[in-house]
Structures are given as C-alpha cells and as structure tokens.
Amino acid sequence: MASDHRESAGVDGQSALLDLLSAVTVIALAVLLGSVAASLASTVLIETGIAGFDTTLNYIVRSIAQFVGFGIAVAAYLTLADAWSVLRARAIDLRGVGWIVAGVVTLLTLSTGVSAVLSQFGIVPATNQVIAMGRENPVVFLYMIPVTLLFVAPFEELVFRGAAQGLLRRAFGPAVAVGIASALFGAVHLIALIGGGTGQLAYVVVAALLGVVLGGIYERTQNLLVPIVVHGLYNATLFAIQWVDATGSAPALL
Template identity: 45%
Template sequence: MTQADEGPDAAPGTASSDAATDARVGGPESEELVTDPAAAAFRLGQAVLVVLGAFFAAVAVTGWGTDALVGLGLLTPETSLHTIAQTVLQFLGFGIGVAGFLALADEPGLIRVRALDRRDALLIGGGVVVLLVLQFALLYALQVLGLSTGENRAMLPGREDPTYFLYMVVVSVLVVGPAEELLFRGVVQGLLRRAFAAWPAILIAGTVFGLIHFPSVQGGTVEALLYGVVATLLGCLLGYLYERSGNLAVPSLAHGLYNATLFGIQYAAAVGV
C-alpha cells in the first residue's frame, strides 16, 4: 500500500548534496545535476543496506514484540488485534532501523521535515486525490485487459472482522504512512538525491518501494508483478510530493490518508454501506 528544481551548478563529475537537498522538481531554475558514477554506486549501496537493515529490524521487533504481548496475556493469536499489533510493531521496527542508520551515518540534513503550511495542506489533499484516481484508473485499465494485481494481504483480516478496517484507518495515518515515508522518501530518496538529479532519485526510490510490496500480494507471479508496478507509480507520486514540498510530513500524511481511505472503503463494503 500501497515525491522538483534540480540542483544549482555542480562541477563535472561531482554531485552536490546541497543542490540535491534544496532542489524541487519543476522549479524555474532547474538544471541538470551531474552524477559521479562512484558517488551514485555508493548512494545506491547505502540505500539498499538501509532497506535491508530496516526489514531485519522490523522482523525482529515484530517477532519479539508479539511473543511478549501474547506471553503477558495482552494479545490472543489469530485475532484482528494480534494482526494490528504485528503491523504497528513492524513499522516501529522500520523506524528503529532508520534511527540506527542515522545514528551511525554522518548525513546531516538528510531528512527534511517542518511544520505544515497552507501550501503543504493543498499538496496533501491534492496528492491523496491523485493517488486514489491513479490507482483506480490503473486497476480499471488492467481489468479491461483481463489482468489483475492480486490483493494486499493487509486487507484479508477484515473479511472476517470488519472492525479491523476501522483500526487500520487510524494505524495507516499514525504509523504506516509516516514509517514507510521515513524509510523510502526520507532516507532512500534522500540518499539518492545526493548523487542523482530529482527524477532519477524519485524513480529509483519508487521502484524500491514497489519491489518491497511483492511479498504482501496474494496471487500469482504476474499479479504480484502488476501490483509492484502500480505500487511503484504510486511511490513515484509520493516522491514527487516530497521533492516538491521539501517536507517529509507531506508524503507521510498523503500516504497515510490514502491508505486510510482504502480501508474505509473496505469497511463500508463489508458492512453493506
């Protein structure tokens, strides 16, 4: 569940981190950022390691956390609350993985976040609408072609207990959206932006975002691939929102509200509204 002015002049063969950090797609002074192959390889390697580290942390935190809660009698396995707790712990693990990277790496100013202003609010609202329209348009186009993306496993528990969808509305806004955007836009796209121009960084980060959704799809290989393509496009839009606003809160809220809307629609359908 499924973000550009480009940097100012950079010397040939070098990548300016200031140019990457301050640039926004589509600005009037946008110029091409020259990419140093060594810097590009280094930043790509960093991005991959951060994602792997975040996933290892997520697995560890989810396993230990749910076992502890069950052992304390606070959770019952095979229930909706158990699944919700696993989701919260998984994305908490993402945050711990990112925090570990930031503590070890010397990357000042990597994550750009500030208080929201009116322009940010407009970008969030417009972003949610475009995300929803894009998803449903892509799904409709695939349906016309006789294809399907399969279904995200996060939707399955609500089939038996529709209240699960209501819990996930809140979890999406407060946990899932911020955690995924912290990792994929804040860190991955932020690292790539220090070696690449805006659009390559957005596209690479969006592709990584799409790839990590493969395991969450219930369906065959083709369905998983198509789901990944849709998630990649949605990730690129979130990347544009980040690049355009220079504020991680924008894609975080847009992502969370988009997911929350999907869960709300599922709840309405499940209870016959």
C-alpha cells in the same frame, strides 16, 4: 530549487554507487528490524496469554511494532552514517495543504484508473494481507485507519522518501532518485501479498506508480511531512471504503 546532487560537485561514480548501496541497505535494515520487532511483539502477546497469533489484537500490535522497527532502523542508520541532512521536513503551510489535497486526489484517481485498465486485460492485482484479513473481520479496517495515519505512513515515508530517496538524490539527482526509490517501494510490497504471478507484478507496478507521486510531491515541497500526510489519508480512505464494502453499508465499488 537548490540541489545537493553530488555529481554537480564532480563526485565520481564510486560515490554514486555507495549512495545506491546505502539506499538499498537502509531499506533492507528497516524490513529486517521491522520483522524482528513484529515477531517479538507477537511472541510477548502469545506467551503472556494476551492474544493468540491469529487474533486481531495480535495483528494490529505486530503492525505497529513492524513500522516502529522501520523508524528505529532509519534513525540508527542515519546516525551511524552521519546522514541526517538528507531529510527535509518543516511545519506544513498553506501551500503544503494544497499539495496534500491534490496528492490524495491524484493517488485515488491513479489507483482507480490503473486498476480499471488492468481489468480490461483480465489482470487482477494480488491482495494485500491486511485486506484479506479485513474481509474476514471488517473491524480490522477500522483499527488500521489510526495505525496507518500514525505508524504506517510516517515510517514508510521516512524509509523510502526520507532516507532512500534522500540518499539517492545525492548521487543521481531528484528525478532518478524518485524512480529508483519508487521501484524499491513497489518491490518491498511483495512480502505482504497473497497470490502470485501476474497479480503480484501488477500490485508492485501500481505501488511503484503511487510511490512516484509521493516522491514527486516530496521533491516539489521539500517537506517530508506532506507525503506522509498524503500517504496516510490515502490509506485511511481505502480502509474506510473497504470497511463500508465489507459490512454491506453501501454498494460495492465498481
């Protein structure tokens, strides 16, 4: 597999540090612009009387705006840094479909297995805000299925696998890039959690492990669209399960 690992060309540690800082910067910009976009969208809805802050509509629109903000931040950064070459994407072929199926199954199995292991030690991962809101109003889970497929997964993968992992790959190679990008992916989820202490740490670790799977799939397929679809289908499946559980349409999962 061809590599754009800079160290193979004898690039010094200063350039590697620059790529590391670039990866952290693009993530920070995405989070910042996403927060600003979400706030502006919410303000417009409130000021126009369309939807109050605590309404489902406001939450869904905020979520969409946040992840669109992610995309704008990445596009702006890669344009200014002339670094679009770090992205790898093409149409999904039959091999890609196989990776998608295997990826979704792996993520579901891994998250279930890790949660089961943590429960043996009395550790319960913190709750994501969207899950807490959906348990109070289950229709949120249904709205979040298209939102996660069209906005959350594409733009999160663009930030963490496409931009951050791509920038890190130039300096450290694929394996280290996957590890660092996944750790950052897990850490960023802290801002969306309810709870603290061990529960937050457990959630971050699980998210980071899932990130390793997504990052590995990206490196194996050389196609960003594959982890995007895997991520979207995984989230959509979890939202569907949460909706079934919250509405009492099926027994709660053990």
